[in-house]
Amino acid sequence: MSELRVRADLDDVAGYRQGRSAEPSTGRTVYKVSSNENPHPPLPAVVEAVTAALLGVNRYPESAASALTARLAATLGVAGENIVFGAGSVESIAQLIRATSGPGDEVLYAWRSFEAYPLLVRGAGATPVQVPLAAGDRHDLDAMLAAITDRTSLVIVCNPNNPTGTTVTDAELRSFLDRVPAHVPVLVDEAYMHFDRGADAANGIAAFHDYPNVVVAHTFSKAHGLAGLRVGYGVGHPRVIAGLLKAVIPFGVTDLSQAAALTSLRHWDEVMARATVISGVRDDFAQALRSQGWDVPEAQGNFVWLPLGELSDAFEDACVEQAIAVRNLGDGVRISIGPRAALDRVLEIAADFRAAHFG
Ligand SMILES: *Cc1c(COP(=O)(O)O)cnc(C)c1O
Numbered sequence: 106m107s108e109l110r111v112r113a114d115l116d117d118v119a120g121y122r123q124g125r126s127a128e129p130s131t132g133r134t135v136y137k138v139s140s141n142e143n144p145h146p147p148l149p150a151v152v153e154a155v156t157a158a159l160l161g162v163n164r165y166p167e168s169a170a171s172a173l174t175a176r177l178a179a180t181l182g183v184a185g186e187n188i189v190f191g192a193g194s195v196e197s198i199a200q201l202i203r204a205t206s207g208p209g210d211e212v213l214y215a216w217r218s219f220e221a222y223p224l225l226v227r228g229a230g231a232t233p234v235q236v237p238l239a240a241g242d243r244h245d246l247d248a249m250l251a252a253i254t255d256r257t258s259l260v261i262v263c264n265p266n267n268p269t270g271t272t273v274t275d276a277e278l279r280s281f282l283d284r285v286p287a288h289v290p291v292l293v294d295e296a297y298m299h300f301d302r303g304a305d306a307a308n309g310i311a312a313f314h315d316y317p318n319v320v321v322a323h324t325f326s327k328a329h330g331l332a333g334l335r336v337g338y339g340v341g342h343p344r345v346i347a348g349l350l351k352a353v354i355p356f357g358v359t360d361l362s363q364a365a366a367l368t369s370l371r372h373w374d375e376v377m378a379r380a381t382v383i384s385g386v387r388d389d390f391a392q393a394l395r396s397q398g399w400d401v402p403e404a405q406g407n408f409v410w411l412p413l414g415e416l417s418d419a420f421e422d423a424c425v426e427q428a429i430a431v432r433n434l435g436d437g438v439r440i441s442i443g444p445r446a447a448l449d450r451v452l453e454i455a456a457d458f459r460a461a462h463f464g
Pocket residue numbers: 141192193194195196219263267294296323324325326327332335336337
Protein backbone atom coordinates (compact mmCIF):
# COMPACT_ATOMS: atom_id res chain seq x y z
CA MET A 106 0.00 0.00 0.00
CA SER A 107 1.31 3.46 -0.81
CA GLU A 108 1.82 5.85 2.14
CA LEU A 109 -1.33 7.56 3.33
CA ARG A 110 -1.00 11.32 3.03
CA VAL A 111 -0.31 12.96 6.38
CA ARG A 112 1.79 16.15 6.66
CA ALA A 113 5.38 14.97 6.64
CA ASP A 114 6.53 18.08 8.54
CA LEU A 115 4.69 16.69 11.59
CA ASP A 116 6.61 13.41 11.60
CA ASP A 117 9.01 14.57 14.30
CA VAL A 118 6.43 16.39 16.46
CA ALA A 119 5.96 14.70 19.82
CA GLY A 120 2.28 14.57 20.78
CA TYR A 121 1.04 16.07 24.05
CA ARG A 122 1.72 13.79 27.02
CA GLN A 123 -0.77 13.99 29.86
CA GLY A 124 0.48 13.93 33.45
CA ARG A 125 0.41 10.29 34.50
CA SER A 126 -1.77 8.67 37.12
CA ALA A 127 -0.17 6.80 40.02
CA GLU A 128 -0.75 3.09 40.42
CA PRO A 129 -2.01 1.89 43.77
CA SER A 130 0.83 0.31 45.74
CA THR A 131 1.07 -1.29 49.15
CA GLY A 132 -2.47 -0.24 49.98
CA ARG A 133 -1.58 3.44 50.27
CA THR A 134 -3.86 6.27 49.12
CA VAL A 135 -2.97 7.20 45.55
CA TYR A 136 -2.28 10.88 44.80
CA LYS A 137 -2.05 12.53 41.39
CA VAL A 138 -0.03 15.72 41.60
CA SER A 139 1.08 15.62 37.96
CA SER A 140 -1.37 17.91 36.12
CA ASN A 141 -1.67 21.14 38.15
CA GLU A 142 -5.28 20.35 38.92
CA ASN A 143 -7.14 22.09 41.71
CA PRO A 144 -7.48 19.62 44.60
CA HIS A 145 -10.80 21.17 45.71
CA PRO A 146 -14.02 19.66 44.32
CA PRO A 147 -16.31 22.02 42.37
CA LEU A 148 -18.26 24.57 44.44
CA PRO A 149 -21.79 23.28 45.27
CA ALA A 150 -23.34 26.14 43.26
CA VAL A 151 -21.30 25.08 40.22
CA VAL A 152 -22.48 21.48 40.53
CA GLU A 153 -26.06 22.76 40.73
CA ALA A 154 -25.70 24.98 37.64
CA VAL A 155 -24.09 22.22 35.58
CA THR A 156 -26.75 19.74 36.66
CA ALA A 157 -29.48 22.13 35.53
CA ALA A 158 -27.72 22.75 32.20
CA LEU A 159 -27.54 18.98 31.58
CA LEU A 160 -31.23 18.99 30.72
CA GLY A 161 -30.46 20.98 27.57
CA VAL A 162 -27.68 18.91 26.07
CA ASN A 163 -29.79 17.83 23.13
CA ARG A 164 -29.21 21.40 21.85
CA TYR A 165 -26.00 22.91 20.53
CA PRO A 166 -24.44 25.41 22.92
CA GLU A 167 -24.89 29.15 22.50
CA SER A 168 -21.68 30.04 20.62
CA ALA A 169 -21.68 33.69 21.65
CA ALA A 170 -21.71 32.74 25.36
CA SER A 171 -23.49 36.04 25.93
CA ALA A 172 -24.27 35.80 29.66
CA LEU A 173 -20.75 34.61 30.46
CA THR A 174 -19.17 37.22 28.19
CA ALA A 175 -21.14 40.05 29.82
CA ARG A 176 -20.24 38.93 33.34
CA LEU A 177 -16.59 38.39 32.47
CA ALA A 178 -16.27 41.72 30.65
CA ALA A 179 -17.58 43.49 33.77
CA THR A 180 -15.27 41.49 36.04
CA LEU A 181 -12.17 42.22 33.96
CA GLY A 182 -13.03 45.80 33.00
CA VAL A 183 -12.88 45.13 29.24
CA ALA A 184 -15.54 45.18 26.50
CA GLY A 185 -17.33 42.01 25.41
CA GLU A 186 -15.80 42.53 21.96
CA ASN A 187 -12.37 41.99 23.53
CA ILE A 188 -13.16 38.39 24.57
CA VAL A 189 -13.29 35.04 22.75
CA PHE A 190 -13.84 31.74 24.54
CA GLY A 191 -12.18 28.45 23.79
CA ALA A 192 -12.34 24.84 24.98
CA GLY A 193 -9.76 25.60 27.66
CA SER A 194 -7.21 28.37 27.19
CA VAL A 195 -5.16 25.83 25.24
CA GLU A 196 -7.74 26.33 22.50
CA SER A 197 -7.50 30.13 22.89
CA ILE A 198 -3.73 29.87 22.47
CA ALA A 199 -4.21 27.60 19.44
CA GLN A 200 -6.67 30.13 17.95
CA LEU A 201 -4.12 32.90 18.38
CA ILE A 202 -1.31 30.86 16.87
CA ARG A 203 -3.47 29.87 13.88
CA ALA A 204 -4.69 33.46 13.46
CA THR A 205 -1.18 34.94 13.46
CA SER A 206 1.23 32.30 12.27
CA GLY A 207 1.76 29.92 9.39
CA PRO A 208 4.61 28.45 7.33
CA GLY A 209 7.63 30.78 7.34
CA ASP A 210 6.55 32.58 10.52
CA GLU A 211 8.40 32.36 13.82
CA VAL A 212 6.69 32.02 17.18
CA LEU A 213 8.99 33.01 20.00
CA TYR A 214 8.75 31.76 23.56
CA ALA A 215 10.94 30.83 26.50
CA TRP A 216 12.09 27.27 27.04
CA ARG A 217 11.46 25.42 29.17
CA SER A 218 7.85 26.53 29.23
CA PHE A 219 4.40 25.07 28.57
CA GLU A 220 4.61 21.73 26.74
CA ALA A 221 1.71 22.62 24.44
CA TYR A 222 3.45 25.59 22.76
CA PRO A 223 5.78 23.65 20.44
CA LEU A 224 2.96 21.27 19.55
CA LEU A 225 0.53 24.06 18.62
CA VAL A 226 3.14 26.08 16.73
CA ARG A 227 4.23 23.08 14.68
CA GLY A 228 0.60 22.15 14.11
CA ALA A 229 0.08 25.56 12.49
CA GLY A 230 3.10 24.92 10.25
CA ALA A 231 5.03 27.80 11.87
CA THR A 232 8.54 27.63 13.31
CA PRO A 233 9.08 27.56 17.09
CA VAL A 234 11.94 29.78 18.32
CA GLN A 235 12.78 28.72 21.87
CA VAL A 236 14.82 31.15 23.99
CA PRO A 237 16.49 29.42 26.95
CA LEU A 238 15.48 30.54 30.43
CA ALA A 239 18.03 32.67 32.31
CA ALA A 240 19.46 32.14 35.79
CA GLY A 241 16.86 31.11 38.34
CA ASP A 242 14.76 29.52 35.56
CA ARG A 243 13.27 32.95 34.71
CA HIS A 244 12.34 34.37 31.30
CA ASP A 245 15.33 35.97 29.58
CA LEU A 246 13.42 38.93 28.17
CA ASP A 247 16.51 40.64 26.73
CA ALA A 248 17.42 37.48 24.82
CA MET A 249 13.81 37.19 23.63
CA LEU A 250 13.93 40.79 22.33
CA ALA A 251 17.18 40.04 20.54
CA ALA A 252 15.56 36.99 18.92
CA ILE A 253 12.73 38.98 17.31
CA THR A 254 13.08 39.12 13.52
CA ASP A 255 10.98 40.25 10.55
CA ARG A 256 9.46 36.78 10.59
CA THR A 257 8.32 36.91 14.21
CA SER A 258 4.54 36.58 14.12
CA LEU A 259 3.88 36.04 17.83
CA VAL A 260 5.74 36.21 21.15
CA ILE A 261 4.51 34.18 24.14
CA VAL A 262 5.24 35.05 27.77
CA CYS A 263 4.00 32.41 30.24
CA ASN A 264 3.52 34.16 33.58
CA PRO A 265 3.89 32.49 36.04
CA ASN A 266 5.86 30.07 33.91
CA ASN A 267 4.79 26.43 33.70
CA PRO A 268 6.68 24.31 34.82
CA THR A 269 9.28 26.44 36.63
CA GLY A 270 6.86 28.66 38.60
CA THR A 271 8.94 31.79 38.02
CA THR A 272 7.44 35.16 37.14
CA VAL A 273 7.98 38.23 35.02
CA THR A 274 7.28 41.30 37.20
CA ASP A 275 5.07 44.17 36.10
CA ALA A 276 8.09 46.44 35.59
CA GLU A 277 9.88 43.77 33.54
CA LEU A 278 6.81 43.07 31.40
CA ARG A 279 6.27 46.75 30.65
CA SER A 280 9.89 47.41 29.84
CA PHE A 281 9.75 44.41 27.48
CA LEU A 282 6.52 45.62 25.84
CA ASP A 283 8.05 49.08 25.39
CA ARG A 284 10.69 47.49 23.17
CA VAL A 285 8.70 44.85 21.23
CA PRO A 286 7.70 46.23 17.77
CA ALA A 287 4.08 47.40 18.05
CA HIS A 288 2.91 45.18 15.17
CA VAL A 289 4.02 41.95 16.87
CA PRO A 290 1.31 40.36 19.05
CA VAL A 291 2.49 39.35 22.53
CA LEU A 292 0.52 36.62 24.28
CA VAL A 293 0.65 36.74 28.07
CA ASP A 294 -0.47 33.29 29.22
CA GLU A 295 -1.76 33.81 32.75
CA ALA A 296 -3.12 30.34 33.55
CA TYR A 297 -1.66 30.61 37.07
CA MET A 298 -2.03 34.32 37.82
CA HIS A 299 -4.42 33.77 40.76
CA PHE A 300 -1.67 32.00 42.68
CA ASP A 301 0.95 34.74 42.16
CA ARG A 302 1.71 36.44 45.48
CA GLY A 303 4.88 38.13 44.24
CA ALA A 304 5.68 41.77 44.91
CA ASP A 305 5.09 43.79 41.71
CA ALA A 306 3.09 40.96 40.12
CA ALA A 307 2.32 41.67 36.46
CA ASN A 308 -1.29 41.99 35.30
CA GLY A 309 -1.89 41.10 31.68
CA ILE A 310 -5.22 42.89 31.45
CA ALA A 311 -3.70 46.15 32.74
CA ALA A 312 -0.89 45.70 30.21
CA PHE A 313 -3.46 45.09 27.45
CA HIS A 314 -5.07 48.46 28.22
CA ASP A 315 -1.71 50.17 27.63
CA TYR A 316 -0.34 48.02 24.79
CA PRO A 317 -2.86 47.08 22.05
CA ASN A 318 -0.58 44.26 20.82
CA VAL A 319 -1.01 42.38 24.12
CA VAL A 320 -3.30 39.34 24.09
CA VAL A 321 -4.09 37.63 27.39
CA ALA A 322 -5.07 33.97 27.85
CA HIS A 323 -6.95 32.97 31.01
CA THR A 324 -8.44 29.64 32.02
CA PHE A 325 -11.11 28.29 34.34
CA SER A 326 -9.07 25.08 34.74
CA LYS A 327 -6.70 26.07 37.52
CA ALA A 328 -7.89 28.53 40.21
CA HIS A 329 -11.56 27.97 39.30
CA GLY A 330 -11.03 24.19 39.38
CA LEU A 331 -13.00 23.43 36.20
CA ALA A 332 -10.30 21.59 34.22
CA GLY A 333 -12.70 18.81 33.20
CA LEU A 334 -15.18 21.24 31.65
CA ARG A 335 -12.73 22.88 29.21
CA VAL A 336 -13.28 26.62 29.27
CA GLY A 337 -10.80 29.45 28.81
CA TYR A 338 -10.62 32.68 26.87
CA GLY A 339 -8.46 35.18 25.10
CA VAL A 340 -8.62 38.95 25.63
CA GLY A 341 -7.32 41.22 22.91
CA HIS A 342 -7.71 44.13 20.54
CA PRO A 343 -10.81 43.76 18.30
CA ARG A 344 -8.55 43.17 15.29
CA VAL A 345 -6.92 40.21 17.06
CA ILE A 346 -10.31 38.98 18.27
CA ALA A 347 -11.60 39.00 14.69
CA GLY A 348 -8.70 36.70 13.81
CA LEU A 349 -9.38 34.40 16.77
CA LEU A 350 -13.03 34.09 15.76
CA LYS A 351 -11.96 32.76 12.37
CA ALA A 352 -9.79 30.15 14.08
CA VAL A 353 -12.46 29.01 16.56
CA ILE A 354 -13.58 25.39 16.55
CA PRO A 355 -17.36 25.81 16.41
CA PHE A 356 -19.27 24.83 19.59
CA GLY A 357 -16.11 23.99 21.56
CA VAL A 358 -17.44 25.59 24.74
CA THR A 359 -20.55 23.75 25.89
CA ASP A 360 -23.51 25.22 27.77
CA LEU A 361 -22.37 23.14 30.76
CA SER A 362 -18.97 24.83 30.66
CA GLN A 363 -20.55 28.25 30.27
CA ALA A 364 -22.92 27.66 33.21
CA ALA A 365 -20.04 26.46 35.37
CA ALA A 366 -17.79 29.38 34.48
CA LEU A 367 -20.55 31.94 35.01
CA THR A 368 -21.41 30.48 38.41
CA SER A 369 -17.75 30.37 39.38
CA LEU A 370 -17.38 34.07 38.51
CA ARG A 371 -20.39 34.81 40.74
CA HIS A 372 -18.52 33.07 43.58
CA TRP A 373 -15.26 34.89 42.95
CA ASP A 374 -14.49 35.39 46.65
CA GLU A 375 -14.72 31.65 47.36
CA VAL A 376 -12.56 30.89 44.32
CA MET A 377 -9.92 33.37 45.45
CA ALA A 378 -10.07 32.11 49.05
CA ARG A 379 -9.25 28.62 47.77
CA ALA A 380 -6.46 29.95 45.57
CA THR A 381 -5.02 31.74 48.59
CA VAL A 382 -5.03 28.51 50.58
CA ILE A 383 -3.22 26.74 47.71
CA SER A 384 -0.62 29.53 47.49
CA GLY A 385 0.00 29.27 51.23
CA VAL A 386 0.45 25.49 51.08
CA ARG A 387 2.79 26.00 48.11
CA ASP A 388 4.94 28.47 50.01
CA ASP A 389 5.22 26.07 52.96
CA PHE A 390 6.01 23.15 50.64
CA ALA A 391 8.66 25.06 48.68
CA GLN A 392 10.20 26.26 51.95
CA ALA A 393 10.28 22.73 53.37
CA LEU A 394 12.05 21.49 50.23
CA ARG A 395 14.56 24.34 50.41
CA SER A 396 15.32 23.52 54.03
CA GLN A 397 16.11 19.96 52.93
CA GLY A 398 18.71 21.56 50.65
CA TRP A 399 16.82 21.55 47.33
CA ASP A 400 17.41 24.39 44.91
CA VAL A 401 13.75 25.31 44.30
CA PRO A 402 13.22 28.35 42.03
CA GLU A 403 10.63 31.05 42.75
CA ALA A 404 7.27 29.23 42.88
CA GLN A 405 4.19 31.36 42.08
CA GLY A 406 1.96 28.76 40.39
CA ASN A 407 0.01 25.91 42.01
CA PHE A 408 3.10 23.73 41.63
CA VAL A 409 6.79 23.52 42.51
CA TRP A 410 9.65 22.71 40.15
CA LEU A 411 12.56 20.52 41.13
CA PRO A 412 15.37 20.96 38.58
CA LEU A 413 16.66 17.40 38.97
CA GLY A 414 18.43 17.06 35.63
CA GLU A 415 19.46 13.46 35.00
CA LEU A 416 17.97 12.34 38.31
CA SER A 417 14.42 13.19 37.15
CA ASP A 418 13.56 9.61 36.18
CA ALA A 419 14.87 8.22 39.46
CA PHE A 420 12.87 10.78 41.45
CA GLU A 421 9.70 10.04 39.50
CA ASP A 422 10.20 6.30 40.09
CA ALA A 423 10.63 6.93 43.82
CA CYS A 424 7.33 8.84 43.83
CA VAL A 425 5.45 6.22 41.80
CA GLU A 426 6.64 3.54 44.24
CA GLN A 427 4.93 5.51 46.98
CA ALA A 428 1.72 5.88 44.91
CA ILE A 429 2.38 9.50 43.92
CA ALA A 430 2.19 10.66 40.30
CA VAL A 431 4.37 13.69 39.52
CA ARG A 432 5.20 15.29 36.17
CA ASN A 433 8.61 14.26 34.91
CA LEU A 434 9.69 16.54 32.07
CA GLY A 435 13.09 14.97 31.58
CA ASP A 436 15.20 17.78 33.05
CA GLY A 437 13.13 18.25 36.18
CA VAL A 438 10.02 17.18 38.00
CA ARG A 439 6.95 19.33 38.62
CA ILE A 440 4.82 18.69 41.68
CA SER A 441 1.31 20.17 41.81
CA ILE A 442 -0.07 21.54 45.07
CA GLY A 443 -2.45 18.74 45.96
CA PRO A 444 -3.70 17.67 49.38
CA ARG A 445 -1.30 18.21 52.29
CA ALA A 446 -1.07 14.44 52.87
CA ALA A 447 0.29 14.03 49.33
CA LEU A 448 2.84 16.79 49.79
CA ASP A 449 3.93 15.41 53.17
CA ARG A 450 4.61 12.11 51.46
CA VAL A 451 6.58 13.87 48.71
CA LEU A 452 8.65 15.60 51.41
CA GLU A 453 9.53 12.21 52.92
CA ILE A 454 10.46 10.86 49.49
CA ALA A 455 12.52 13.99 48.77
CA ALA A 456 14.43 13.68 52.06
CA ASP A 457 15.22 9.99 51.44
CA PHE A 458 16.19 10.82 47.85
CA ARG A 459 18.67 13.45 49.00
CA ALA A 460 20.18 11.04 51.50
CA ALA A 461 20.53 8.37 48.79
CA HIS A 462 21.85 10.59 45.97
CA PHE A 463 23.60 13.53 47.59
CA GLY A 464 24.79 11.81 50.78
C1 LIG B 1 -3.03 24.61 32.25
C2 LIG B 1 -2.47 25.64 31.35
C3 LIG B 1 -3.25 26.32 30.41
C4 LIG B 1 -4.70 26.11 30.21
O1 LIG B 1 -5.20 24.87 30.19
P1 LIG B 1 -6.72 24.65 29.76
O2 LIG B 1 -7.15 23.54 30.65
O3 LIG B 1 -6.70 24.34 28.32
O4 LIG B 1 -7.45 25.92 30.01
C5 LIG B 1 -2.68 27.30 29.64
N1 LIG B 1 -1.39 27.62 29.77
C6 LIG B 1 -0.61 27.00 30.67
C7 LIG B 1 0.79 27.44 30.79
C8 LIG B 1 -1.11 25.99 31.47
O5 LIG B 1 -0.31 25.36 32.32
